[in-house]
Amino acid sequence: MSELEIVQVTAQSGYDSISLGGIFRGARAKQTAKMVEKAQICLADFDFKSAKSILTETSEFCTDLHDQDYLQWVLAEITKYEEQKIPLNCRSSREIDWSSIQSRPLKKISERFQDLPQSFIIIRVESNHHGVQFFVGRKLLSELYRNAQISELHCSLVTANMLLGCLEDLRITQNAANIFYRPFKHEEKMKIMRNMIDNMANVEITYPFPMLRPDTKEELVCPTEGWDVDxxxxxxxxxxxxxxxxxxxxxxxxxxxxxxxxxxxxxxxxxxxxxxxxxxxxxxxxxxxxxxxxxxxxxxxxxxxxxxxxxxxxxxxxxxxxxxxxxxxxxxxxxxxxxxxxxxxxxxxxxxxxxxxxxxxxxxxxxxxxxxxxxxxxxxxxxxxxxxxxxxxxxxxxxxxx
The missing domain is CATH 3.40.50.150 (Vaccinia Virus protein VP39)
Structure with missing residues (x-):
């Protein structure tokens, strides 16, 4: 029997003093939190396979529904990172062929309002050559999270990995935010990010969709009296x-x-x-x-x-x-x-x-x-x-x- 198999995580295993939703959500049971920390150590070494294995096995033996959902949420974010991350041997484009990008088939990305709609990024860029352009991105696992420096999956930094493409349209349904875009190639993402860093005075990042509570459709916020934290x-x-x-x-x-x-x-x-x-x-x-x-x-x-x-x-x-x-x-x-x-x-x-x-x-x-x-x-x-x-x-x- 493995170490994971003997850790039966239940609601009686012990909880932290505070439980938050949204990007601040975490494992409530202390044993689950320990296994998440082990997975983060693997992520720091770019061992995504082991990290996912730890989280999957923990989820299988976890009897707390909140923590089961949390573990599946983390697993989904790891998968998104693997799908979007730029390979280490990738080289930046020298120039961007915007007409080529605009001719590519559209792609769509969706996020339910109770998940992470606030992870959608809209970037506005002004330039003398192309006027105003709008790019879309999606937050990914922060380097700080992968190095176990923070417990939140995302941070404020937007990197080339997170860019998706040129914004075509955005639509809101009752339960989700949907974005349509013309996709960038990896090498284009690197060049576009470098251009934005060199011309930050002409760049703005916005996050158009707040996270909503599924029952009331109200924004998730901290208590009126503030968080009672140590x-x-x-x-x-x-x-x-x-x-x-x-x-x-x-x-x-x-x-x-x-x-x-x-x-x-x-x-x-x-x-x-x-x-x-x-x-x-x-x-x-x-x-x-x-x-x-x-x-x-x-x-x-x-x-x-x-x-x-x-x-x-x-x-x-x-x-x-x-x-x-x-x-x-x-x-x-x-x-x-x-x-x-x-x-x-x-x-x-x-x-x-x-x-x-x-x-x-x-x-x-x-x-x-x-x-x-x-x-x-x-x-x-x-x-x-x-x-x-x-x-x-x-x-x-x-x-x-x-």
């Missing part, structure tokens, strides 16, 4: 933002001032601001969070922290140079609440100051909505670079001087 879990959630933190520090340094006042209206345990402060020691960093436990963890990490709802900022009007928003995202808030949350904080920004919007999960707005905010100007929509081999949502808007 610091270890908060650190796990923030591990997926490592690239975003690096890019955020580069952005702060690009502003040319060492004495910036920086505000995070939903600072969690304060690690993000602490990281920024380490790179900008002469700045003044202010946090605020709805959860008193998170405020307690933050207190000794930054210059100032407040407990309260971000709709009521606890800082003075026009006193902040930069505000970071890491929570206007899928599975955190509802889409309808994003602009009110953003504008509530806008009053505390100095004229000429900035608001920066990004996150581990998809941002629930687009540059079109930001362009409609009176008194603000959109500076950029994406970040990224060659060292990360991809791009991600990173909106920066600047407040008018008068």
């Amino acid at each position: 610091e270890d879990f908060a650190e796990q959630l923030e591990a997926g933002e490592v690239i975003l933190w690096q890019y955020s520090l580069e952005f702060l340094r690009s502003l040319g001032s060492e004495n910036l006042r920086v505000y995070d209206p939903a600072c969690s345990n304060g690690q993000f601001l602490e990281n920024m402060k380490a790179g900008m020691p002469h700045g003044y960093f202010i946090g605020q969070d709805l959860n008193p436990s998170m405020v307690k963890y933050t207190k000794n990490r930054i210059d100032e922290v407040h407990c309260g709802n971000c709709m009521i900022p606890r800082v003075d009007k026009e006193s902040v140079d930069v505000a970071f928003f890491r929570f206007l995202n899928s599975e955190i808030v509802k889409t309808d609440d994003v602009i009110p949350l953003l504008t509530a904080v806008g009053d505390v920004i100095k004229p000429g100051g900035h608001m920066v919007i990004f996150g581990h999960t998809p941002v629930l707005l687009s540059s079109s909505e930001l362009k409609m905010l009176p008194g603000w100007r959109v500076l950029q929509s994406v970040g990224g670079g060659k060292k990360w081999k991809g791009i991600f949502q990173f909106y920066v808007i600047k407040k008018d001087l008068c």
Whole structure:
């Protein structure tokens, strides 16, 4: 009898203190979670066969329906990665023959609203030669997940592997989102991603479909009172933002001032601001969070922290140079609440100051909505670079001087 056969995973095997849906979903039984971690070790070595074998056997001996569904979900994501990943020996195209792409037969991809519709990527690219083009992609297993650094299958980084083709049409049915596209070849995906990295000022990533609860058709969001999590879990959630933190520090340094006042209206345990402060020691960093436990963890990490709802900022009007928003995202808030949350904080920004919007999960707005905010100007929509081999949502808007 194998090790897997003697692990009878049941509802009585022990559960973590919190269970989340969507991209944050995980195994509830501790033994199941351990086997998933073993599978991740195999994924880190690109041993997909062993990873799938571990998950399949665990599913066969698992009696908890939630965990059975979760294991099948992970297996499906591994299969998608195998189908879409670019072979290591593939070389980038020198040029893109767009007429050839447009002549290819259409393909269709669908996702039920209770699965991962937020994994669909729409990329808008402007160029002098081709005008405005729209590409479609689909999120795949994150390198951070494959290396067991995060428990969520996806992260914010969009890579060449995830590109599918030129967008032809998108349709919504009662239960699913459907996208039609003209497919790219692997070598074309590599070239197109390189072009986008070289011209990020003309690129925007959007995620048009939120995840909906199957029973109510409402967006999946965190509780109104916030997640009741400990610091270890908060650190796990923030591990997926490592690239975003690096890019955020580069952005702060690009502003040319060492004495910036920086505000995070939903600072969690304060690690993000602490990281920024380490790179900008002469700045003044202010946090605020709805959860008193998170405020307690933050207190000794930054210059100032407040407990309260971000709709009521606890800082003075026009006193902040930069505000970071890491929570206007899928599975955190509802889409309808994003602009009110953003504008509530806008009053505390100095004229000429900035608001920066990004996150581990998809941002629930687009540059079109930001362009409609009176008194603000959109500076950029994406970040990224060659060292990360991809791009991600990173909106920066600047407040008018008068």
